[in-house]
Amino acid sequence: MSAPQHSAPRSPGSGFGFSTADFYLLLTVFIWGNTFPVAKYILGFLPPMAYATTRYLLAALVLLGLMALRGGLQPPRRRDIPALALLGFIGVTMMQLLWTNALTFTAASKGAILVAVSPIFAMLMTTMRNLVKRESTPGALAWSGVLLSFAGVFLVINNSLTGITLDGGDLVGDLMFLGVAFCWATYSVMGPRYIASLGALRVTAWSMLFGSLLLIPLSILDIARADWGATTLTIWAGFLFTSVGAGALGYLWWYEGVAKLGVARAATYSYLIPVFAMISAALVLGESISLAQLIGAAVVLAGLMMTRLGTQRTPGNGG
Template sequence: MSREKGASPYLLLSITMVLWGSAFSSSKSVVEHVPHSVAALLRFGGAALVLLIAVRIFGGGRPAPRARRRAASAGVLGVFAYNGFFFWGLSLAPSLDAGVLIPVMSPVLTSLFLLLTGRGRASAGRLAGLALGLAGAAVFFLGAGGGTQQYPSRLAGDALFLLSAVCWAAFTLAGPRVLSGIDTLSATAYATCTGAVLLGVLAAPDLPDVDWSGLPAGVWMNVVYLAVGAAAVANLLYYRGVGAVGPASASMMMFTVPVVNTVCGTVFLGESFTALQAVGALILSAGAGLAALQDRPSLHRAPVAPKTSRTL
């Protein structure tokens, strides 16, 4: 089977994880100045505009109606629901918590979904990884339970991050099906535009309360970065990567996100974990890694590259 020329899917996924890892603290900076619903709209409304322009310039034809509906429905889950919970959580908890719970719980939940749907084998390693991961998550939540003076509702925020992880795991598993019969650019555009419209409906009541002229220049710089880099480009690369290597291997790449996010959150925002959260994060990471490793395809089996656009 011929392989499509271009960058390695693992390189594309690595770039995606760096963009996403830095996006947690960048999103938190925006949420500190506007309502969380407006911050989500700015990120994905901007991304939708970028992708529509890209489709206009580089689009490779009009996909079939069924393929468009699949991509749009993926946007409800992977853009609207995920980011609705994520940005709401950022208004209650530090970005460090999101950078652990979402990317590290995603492989655990992906493995659990594969097991429950009969697409994964109930091996001892997978079950042990799931148990360890869930135990680590419980310890992490226990560490956030008391809250802090700065984040009295930290536990509620972490619960919202967990819901985001559920949405993202389901979105990842749906990725190969979404890409069936549609190019990567079009799939990303349909999903992002659908999610952006729904986020716009959610943000509509909060828009009049924003002092647009008083927003610092740094907020707008973060919005541009989030819309172009962390949303449009990153989602496009992720669709292509997950279509090439599969959801299990793609979920393994999420382990690089907490590292990038921890550096950004501590250096730029001065955030920190509680001691118990740090212990929980380590246990969770170990369990997630063990569970996700059970889902990786054979190294000797070449992944099937999806139909992709001409933009990459």
């Protein structure tokens, strides 16, 4: 997962020290980075859609439980249900349909790099919105960052410094991961309007529940053919890690961190996700990382930082 590209209030006096919010953001990106290789390992035993659906149903139930503990289970207002269902469809249903299946085609480390470009898609969406509203748009530095990031994406997918190798293979998985980045960007651009009025926990919990329920019709066959009885303790531990850790607590900690520190400061933590993913994939799955992919990852991250700096310097920009 990559950082949402929208404005969020800073808490007074947050400064540049390492706060509790910083700790939770760092813990979140560590969890999200490690989710890629852990999920790929689990998918060696469970069908993709069975895993995605049960994982997010559990995550939604955990968030609803937290809501009950924090002040009562507040059902969404009827007028908010369509928006929450749409957020769930984009941020859970479509994203998990692509993400889980993409992991069966593409290396976990590679997928994490490709998903990291979601802030670029978010910036493009915000720019289109600003053009319609005749508001300020990003300058040359931000657009240079966009081009640089996509050059890095090409290097990662091509996986070669000497020639063009886009001849199929895991290209389908790579394109799916770019679809994941687009879905997360869309969810991130749409979410703030509802989080401002309903709160991060309510929006995340209900949208996640709606999104996971929409996954059920797509996963009935996978759930039926899954050999649940042969699932080992290691697989269940990984399932809980990716469900409760990444799916429930990760979402909650991320948005609470953004609310306290602001998206610009939080965004710097998201750049660590592919780094953690590459290290973990090498240690857990024995994945090898080519020189082209390392250079591509560095180029993607450099482009993201340029884009962030460029949007920060643009007066009135929503990104």
